[in-house]
Amino acid sequence: MIDKINSIKNGALNSIEKAGSLDDLENLKIKYLGRKSEFTNILKSLKDLPEEQRRTVGQQSNATKKAIEDVFMQKEQELKAKSFDFAAEKIDVTMPAKKMRRGHLHMLTQVRNEIEDIFTSMGFETVEGPEIETEFYNFDALNMPKDHPARDMQDTFWLKTEKGKERLALRTQTSAAQVKYMEKHEPPLRIIVPGKCFRREATDSTHEHTFYQFEALMVGEDINVGNLKYIAQEFFSKFFKKDIKVRLRPSYFPFTEPSFEFDISCTVCGGKGCSACRNAGWLEIGGAGMVNQNVFIAAGYKRNAYQGLAWGFGLERLAMMKYKVTEIRLFHGSDLRFIKQF
Numbered sequence: 001m002i003d004k005i006n007s008i009k010n011g012a013l014n015s016i017e018k019a020g021s022l023d024d025l026e027n028l029k030i031k032y033l034g035r036k037s038e039f040t041n042i043l044k045s046l047k048d049l050p051e052e053q054r055r056t057v058g059q060q061s062n063a064t065k066k067a068i069e070d071v072f073m074q075k076e077q078e079l080k081a082k083s084f085d086f087a088a089e090k091i092d093v094t095m096p097a098k099k100m101r102r103g104h105l106h107m108l109t110q111v112r113n114e115i116e117d118i119f120t121s122m123g124f125e126t127v128e129g130p131e132i133e134t135e136f137y138n139f140d141a142l143n144m145p146k147d148h149p150a151r152d153m154q155d156t157f158w159l160k161t162e163k164g165k166e167r168l169a170l171r172t173q174t175s176a177a178q179v180k181y182m183e184k185h186e187p188p189l190r191i192i193v194p195g196k197c198f199r200r201e202a203t204d205s206t207h208e209h210t211f212y213q214f215e216a217l218m219v220g221e222d223i224n225v226g227n228l229k230y231i232a233q234e235f236f237s238k239f240f241k242k243d244i245k246v247r248l249r250p251s252y253f254p255f256t257e258p259s260f261e262f263d264i265s266c267t268v269c270g271g272k273g274c275s276a277c278r279n280a281g282w283l284e285i286g287g288a289g290m291v292n293q294n295v296f297i298a299a300g301y302k303r304n305a306y307q308g309l310a311w312g313f314g315l316e317r318l319a320m321m322k323y324k325v326t327e328i329r330l331f332h333g334s335d336l337r338f339i340k341q342f
C-alpha cells in the first residue's frame with residue numbers, strides 16, 4: 001500500500017509540475033485529491049487495516065496529502081501570476097476622477113470671518129464673551145436696573161442656577177461684553193464682539209430665539225457720532241463690496257445717549273426704491289449710539305472722562321441681505337440643501 005501511495009504522489013507531483021493552466025490544475029486536483037480519487041479511497045480504507053499497519057500507512061498518507069497540497073498551492077500562485085492580463089488591467093490616467101464631497105464652513109461662520117477681517121483691518125480687536133451671563137453684565141451694568149421697562153424689550157431665558165447671589169441668563173445681547181471688557185481695559189479701545197444671543201421669542205421668517213449679533217465698541221477721549229457713521233459706512237461698503245450710505249434715526253436704548261436706529265442704503269437698488277426695501281430705499285440694520293456715561297461708571301471709569309460709540313447688529317440679517325436669504329430659521333436648521341448652497 002505504501003508503494004501505491006508513493007506512486008500516486010509521484011504521478012501527482014509530476015503532472016502538477018506540467019500543468020499549463022489554472023483549469024488543468026483544477027482537474028488534477030479533482031483527479032488526485034477529489035472525493036472519488038484513488039487516494040481518497042485509500043484514506044477511507046485505512047480503518048480496515050490492522051492497528052500496526054494503520055499507523056505507518058496513516059502517517060505516510062498524511063505526509064503525502066500535505067506534499068501534494070503544497071505543490072498545488074505553489075503551482076496555483078505561479079499560474080495566477082502568469083495569467084495576469086496587463087492589457088485589461090492598465091490604468092487610464094485620463095479618466096475623470098471620482099467627485100469628492102468636501103465640507104465647508106457654515107455660511108454664518110464665513111460671514112463672521114469676513115466681518116472680523118474687515119474690522120481687524122480698521123484696527124479693531126475681536127473679543128468674545130460667555131453665552132451664559134450674569135444679570136449684572138447683561139442688564140444692570142448697561143444702565144438697565146431691575147425694574148427698568150426696557151428689559152421687557154428682551155424676553156429672557158433665565159437659568160435655574162445662580163452664581164453666588166446673581167441670577168444667570170442666556171445673554172440676550174452681545175452688549176453684555178461691554179462693561180466686562182472695560183473693567184479690564186483702559187481707553188483708547190476698539191473692539192467687536194461677535195457671538196450668539198438668545199431671546200424667548202416666537203419665531204418667524206425674520207425672528208429666531210437663537211441668533212448672532214456683533215457688537216462694536218470704540219472708546220476714547222474724543223469719539224463722536226461722525227466716527228460712528230464713518231466706520232459703519234466703511235464697514236458696510238467693504239462687506240457688500242459697493243458704496244453704501246448710512247442713516248441714523250433717533251431711538252432709545254438705556255446704554256446709549258443719544259441712541260439711533262441704524263439704516264443703510266438698499267443693497268439691491270442703491271436707494272431708488274425696490275421690492276427688497278419696500279420702496280423705502282433704506283434697510284434697517286440695528287441699534288447704535290454713543291455710550292451712556294452710566295455705562296462707563298459701571299465699568300469704573302470717571303464720568304465724562306471718555307466718549308464712546310457702540311452698536312449691536314444682527315449677523316443673520318446681514319447674511320440674509322448679502323446672500324438673498326428670506327428665511328432666518330434656515331441658518332440654525334440642519335437642512336443640508338440650504339447649507340451646501342453657500
Ligand code: DAH
Pocket residue numbers: 172173174175215216253255256286287288289290309310311312313
Ligand atoms: N443690544 C441692543 C439689542 O440687542 C442693540 C444695541 C443698540 C447695541 C445700541 C448697542 C447699541 O451697542 O449702542 O437690541
